Amino acid sequence: MKKVLIPTKLHPVARETLNKHGNYEVVQDDSAELSALASQHPDTYALIVRSEKVTAEIIDAMPSLKVIIRAGAGYNTIDIKYARSKNVDVMNTPGANANAVAEEVIALMLADARHVVPADASTREGKWEKKIFMGREITGKTVGIVGFGAIGQLVAKRLSGFDVKVLAFDPFLSDERARDLKAESAELTEIFEKCDYVSLHMPENDETRGIINKSLLARMKNGATLINCARAGIINEDDLRALKADKGLRYLNDVYPKDEAGPKPIADVADIMLPHLGASTNEANYNAALRSATQLIGYDDKGIASYVVNRDVPEGLDKAYSELAYALAHLCRGIAGGNKQMKLIETSFYGDLAKFGDWLLVQIVAALSDDFDRTLGYDAALEYLKEMGVEYFNRDTDASKGYGNSITVDITTSLDAAHFQRISVRGTVAEGNMMISRINDFDKLYFEPVGTAVLFIYKDRPGVIGQIGKALAEADINIADMRNPHDPSGAHSLALMKINQKVDAAIVEKIAAQIEALHASCVNF
Numbered sequence: 001m002k003k004v005l006i007p008t009k010l011h012p013v014a015r016e017t018l019n020k021h022g023n024y025e026v027v028q029d030d031s032a033e034l035s036a037l038a039s040q041h042p043d044t045y046a047l048i049v050r051s052e053k054v055t056a057e058i059i060d061a062m063p064s065l066k067v068i069i070r071a072g073a074g075y076n077t078i079d080i081k082y083a084r085s086k087n088v089d090v091m092n093t094p095g096a097n098a099n100a101v102a103e104e105v106i107a108l109m110l111a112d113a114r115h116v117v118p119a120d121a122s123t124r125e126g127k128w129e130k131k132i133f134m135g136r137e138i139t140g141k142t143v144g145i146v147g148f149g150a151i152g153q154l155v156a157k158r159l160s161g162f163d164v165k166v167l168a169f170d171p172f173l174s175d176e177r178a179r180d181l182k183a184e185s186a187e188l189t190e191i192f193e194k195c196d197y198v199s200l201h202m203p204e205n206d207e208t209r210g211i212i213n214k215s216l217l218a219r220m221k222n223g224a225t226l227i228n229c230a231r232a233g234i235i236n237e238d239d240l241r242a243l244k245a246d247k248g249l250r251y252l253n254d255v256y257p258k259d260e261a262g263p264k265p266i267a268d269v270a271d272i273m274l275p276h277l278g279a280s281t282n283e284a285n286y287n288a289a290l291r292s293a294t295q296l297i298g299y300d301d302k303g304i305a306s307y308v309v310n311r312d313v314p315e316g317l318d319k320a321y322s323e324l325a326y327a328l329a330h331l332c333r334g335i336a337g338g339n340k341q342m343k344l345i346e347t348s349f350y351g352d353l354a355k356f357g358d359w360l361l362v363q364i365v366a367a368l369s370d371d372f373d374r375t376l377g378y379d380a381a382l383e384y385l386k387e388m389g390v391e392y393f394n395r396d397t398d399a400s401k402g403y404g405n406s407i408t409v410d411i412t413t414s415l416d417a418a419h420f421q422r423i424s425v426r427g428t429v430a431e432g433n434m435m436i437s438r439i440n441d442f443d444k445l446y447f448e449p450v451g452t453a454v455l456f457i458y459k460d461r462p463g464v465i466g467q468i469g470k471a472l473a474e475a476d477i478n479i480a481d482m483r484n485p486h487d488p489s490g491a492h493s494l495a496l497m498k499i500n501q502k503v504d505a506a507i508v509e510k511i512a513a514q515i516e517a518l519h520a521s522c523v524n525f
């Protein structure tokens with residue numbers, strides 16, 4: 001019998017499901033501190049938690065521990081790196097709380113629009129302040145949803161009865177999928193410029209941290225409302241603080257750097273604050289509990305590890321190839337223009353990498369969408385692609401091509417309803433270093449994808465490299481490395497340059513105009 005410790009008020013369906021299976025001894029106790037329970041049950045095999053902090057000390061107190069399951073999506077309360085060092089897998093249950101969070105967004109919108117919180121307090125005091133609490137209607141407004149995964153899509157569905165216009169941002173969102181949900185796909189800047197309400201539904205990671213900053217907030221309509229039921233770190237709070245009063249913005253918040261009592265740094269900015277109640281419904285508790293139990297059973301009985309979030313790389317795979325897969329897809333995204341709609345992803349995994357294709361796809365999807373976490377598994381990646389309406393095809397490879405251990409990533413994006421763009425890149429690892437070997441028809445590049453790179457495609461003629469170098473120098477930017485091949489026809493050239501600092505988009509656009517570039521882009525690896 002494997003002991004499962006549940007030190008939280010989790011719905012009893014988890015305990016009942018595990019007991020019915022017959023291979024588990026379940027201890028559920030929410031009356032004691034987790035540290036005390038860990039000491040009392042050192043033979044714990046699996047730990048199922050909600051928002052409890054799982055520290056290194058708690059993990060050490062249970063030497064038999066092999067699995068930690070977070071009954072919910074976020075796992076920032078778990079020391080996943082230390083768990084990995086102790087060979088403990090950490091899983092989450094993304095999607096179990098999606099409807100609860102979506103309904104919370106609607107609740108916040110209505111509560112703010114009709115001044116529910118202050119009007120209740122005022123009326124209880126015996127006042128009758130109808131003039132002060134003049135509200136507004138949601139009907140007829142434009143609502144932007146940033147991150148159109150499970151939660152974002154449910155927000156759109158729940159808004160359907162309000163006769164609103166919904167704009168949705170997600171790199172993977174197809175026009176067809178958006179239309180199915182009565183939404184229109186839009187660029188991030190467009191959402192902040194046009195929407196009366198903007199609801200955030202993206203994870204916090206290196207790509208998204210602080211992404212909602214002055215540049216976007218300054219674009220918001222006067223009097224618009226920003227809703228954050230995602231993660232605290234995606235908003236630059238200082239930028240929001242600086243702009244909020246002048247633009248008359250409203251800010252509705254349910255997320256914080258730490259889930260704990262005490263003063264909150266956003267208190268002076270938030271118009272409504274909730275204590276991270278997004279997942280706090282009986283139904284979400286049931287769903288998360290059931291998912292926790294069934295995932296543990298699948299993990300033990302069938303080896304299903306789709307939602308393990310702290311695995312390094314599979315045994316036998318050099319981690320450099322995991323980073324290569326991510327870099328190749330990130331390069332594709334940059335060449336495509338950042339957030340063009342994905343229609344199709346095609347991959348080729350050559351040599352010994354073929355058997356790791358499932359794992360490497362996760363890295364590719366994560367690089368292409370900020371809304372997908374690269375710590376998730378293959379099944380989660382496939383489900384996400386299906387949810388977004390993006391096709392995926394992994395090609396059989398031909399060893400006779402002599403590509404060794406290499407990866408090819410092709411993406412097809414839609415330029416508009418009738419036109420598509422296909423981008424193809426290939427790379428390998430040489431002496432422990434990632435190398436981009438091909439971009440479309442430009443071959444034998446052997447370019448290391450690190451730092452910042454600018455890329456220009458132009459009609460071949462003398463003097464162009466000099467023009468680019470001069471323009472970069474005038475901006476005090478130095479070229480650290482460069483590749484300048486022709487395509488097979490000899491008609492076009494690629495200038496691929498690694499530079500010593502990030503470059504403003506306006507500079508790239510200016511150079512592109514000077515050299516009459518057919519394509520220009522900048523990629524920060």
